Amino acid sequence: MNAVRRNRPAPNRLREPAPAKPSPRTRRSLGSRLSAWREQRRFGFATSLARLAARPLATALTVLVIGIALALPLLFHVVLDNARELSRGMREAREITVFLKPAESADAARRFAEALRGRADVTGVVVRTPDEGLEEFRTLSGFADALDVLQHNPLPSVLVVTPAAGGADEAALADHVAADARTDMVQYDAAWRERLGAILALGERAVAALMILLSLGTLLVIGNTVRTDIQSRAEEIAVMQLIGASDGFVRRPFVYTGLWYGALGGLLAVVVVYAMQLAVSGPADGLLASYGGRFTWHGLGIGTAASLVAISVVLGALGAWIAATRHLLAGRPGE
Numbered sequence: 001m002n003a004v005r006r007n008r009p010a011p012n013r014l015r016e017p018a019p020a021k022p023s024p025r026t027r028r029s030l031g032s033r034l035s036a037w038r039e040q041r042r043f044g045f046a047t048s049l050a051r052l053a054a055r056p057l058a059t060a061l062t063v064l065v066i067g068i069a070l071a072l073p074l075l076f077h078v079v080l081d082n083a084r085e086l087s088r089g090m091r092e093a094r095e096i097t098v099f100l101k102p103a104e105s106a107d108a109a110r111r112f113a114e115a116l117r118g119r120a121d122v123t124g125v126v127v128r129t130p131d132e133g134l135e136e137f138r139t140l141s142g143f144a145d146a147l148d149v150l151q152h153n154p155l156p157s158v159l160v161v162t163p164a165a166g167g168a169d170e171a172a173l174a175d176h177v178a179a180d181a182r183t184d185m186v187q188y189d190a191a192w193r194e195r196l197g198a199i200l201a202l203g204e205r206a207v208a209a210l211m212i213l214l215s216l217g218t219l220l221v222i223g224n225t226v227r228t229d230i231q232s233r234a235e236e237i238a239v240m241q242l243i244g245a246s247d248g249f250v251r252r253p254f255v256y257t258g259l260w261y262g263a264l265g266g267l268l269a270v271v272v273v274y275a276m277q278l279a280v281s282g283p284a285d286g287l288l289a290s291y292g293g294r295f296t297w298h299g300l301g302i303g304t305a306a307s308l309v310a311i312s313v314v315l316g317a318l319g320a321w322i323a324a325t326r327h328l329l330a331g332r333p334g335e
Contacts, residue, residue, distance in 0.1 A: 040249075040252070041252070044252045044253050044255075044256045045256055047253055048253050048254075048256035048257040048259075048260060049256075049260055051229075051253075051257065052257065052260055052261075059261075059264075062221065062222075062225050062261060062265075063261065063264045063265050063268055064268065065221055065265075066218050066221060066222070066261060066262070066264075066265025066266075066268070066269075066312070066316075067264075067265045067266075067267075067268030067269045067271075067272060068269075068272070069214045069217055069218050069221075069265075069269075070214065070215075070218060070265060070266060070269035070308060070312055071268075071269040071272040071273055072210065072214060073207055073210045073211040073214055074269060074270075074273050074300065074304075074308060075272075075273055075276060076203075076206075076207045076210065077207055077211075077304070078273065078277070078299060078300055080200070080203045080204060080207055081298070082297060082298065083200065083203070084200055085296075085298070087196050087197075087200060095160050095161060095162050096160075096161040096162075096163065096170070096173065096174050096177060096186060096187070096188045097158060097159075097160055097161075097186070097187040097188075098158065098159040098160075098161060098177050098183055098185075098186055098187075099156050099158055099183070099184045099185040099186070099187070100112070100156050100157045100158070100159065100182050100183060100184055101156065101182060101183070101184040102156045102184070104156070104157055104182050105157075106127075106129045106130070106157055108157075108182060109127050109129070109157035109159060110127055112159065112180070112182055113125040113126075113127045113159055116159070116161055116177070119173075120164065121163060121164050121173055122161060122162070122163060122164060122173070123162040123163065123164045123165070124161075124162045125159055125160065125161050125162070126159070126160040126162075127157065127158075127159060128157065128158040128159075128160065129157055130155045130156060130157060133155040133156075133158060156184060159177075161173070161177065170188070171188070174186050174188040215311070215315055218262075218265065218312065218315050218316075218319075219315050219318060219319040220319070221319075222258050222261050222262065222315065222316045222319035222320060223258075223319035223320065223322055223323045224323075225261065226254050226257055226258050226261075226319065226320040226323040226324065227323040227326075227327070229254065229257065230254060230323060230324060230327050234327075237250055237327070247328045250324070250328065251321065251324040251325065251328060254320050254321075254323065254324040255317050255320045255321050255324065256320075257320055258316040258317050258318075258319050258320025258321070258323075259313055259316050259317045259320070260316070261316045261320075262312040262313040262314070262315050262316020262317065263309065263312065263313050263316070265312050265316070266308050266309035266310075266311070266312030266313065267309060269308060269312070270300070270305045270308060270309065273299075273300050273305075274299070274300065277299040277300065281297070281299075284297045285297065
């Protein structure tokens with residue numbers, strides 16, 4: 001019995017305790033998570049703006065390049081928009097101007113007008129006598145004193161024929177009027193209006209292409225500037241990655257830097273355009289006033305200006321995001 005007891009293994013008094021159950025992870029409230037999210041972005045905005053203010057000369061040069069690059073297509077857009085409005089009245093004018101021979105009297109002009117009014121493809125005919133034409137020329141030309149020297153009125157009677165909408169071919173009507181023996185000359189600028197429309201379409205396409213090219217240039221300028229900033233802070237980024245900073249945390253300040261570049265450059269472009277409008281408003285108003293107020297000059301609208309700033313902000317953030325992402329894709333330290 002004693003031998004059996006001696007061979008029995010002694011009880012293990014150093015038995016390992018049972019593993020403790022992991023405590024459930026404390027869940028943060030939605031309010032605290034939103035507060036942390038706002039604090040991180042507020043910190044990113046503030047630090048990125050402080051870094052731009054720390055190097056004012058470099059920041060000013062970059063913003064100046066962006067502003068001028070975006071102001072150029074915007075100026076062309078304003079000019080083209082005014083040209084489009086100016087030509088709209090010209091393209092909608094469908095009248096055929098008929099100059100009668102000088103020997104034709106005012107009564108003959110009225111009889112000719114009555115004959116044209118009877119046609120189905122004519123909406124109306126306005127008769128302008130030589131006296132009315134001379135008075136209009138006196139008012140618009142500014143040569144009233146010189147016209148008083150004339151011995152006789154050299155202007156012929158004029159008929160302004162308005163073709164019917166949806167009627168026969170206007171060119172055929174113009175040819176018919178031109179073939180009359182009482183007609184000296186017919187002015188019908190359909191071909192010129194078509195060329196004007198083609199020129200405006202070409203201008204719109206050119207402005208769109210220029211806007212795309214300069215937007216791409218803005219993207220590259222901001223991306224290259226942010227890339228230089230990333231390279232100068234490579235060691236700081238490496239330390240942040242070693243202590244566990246995520247790619248989003250590292251990328252965020254640089255994206256905000258590009259956003260600031262885009263916003264400042266877009267605002268500068270708007271200021272440049274408004275300054276150019278102010279510089280040319282006087283001569284433009286004087287030129288348009290000589291046309292009797294038939295045309296008006298309008299500048300850059302608030303909606304277009306806001307759209308430009310928004311596009312510039314998007315370009316800045318996108319260029320910075322691309323530059324930061326390329327650096328992060330190179331890998332973390334030690335990988």
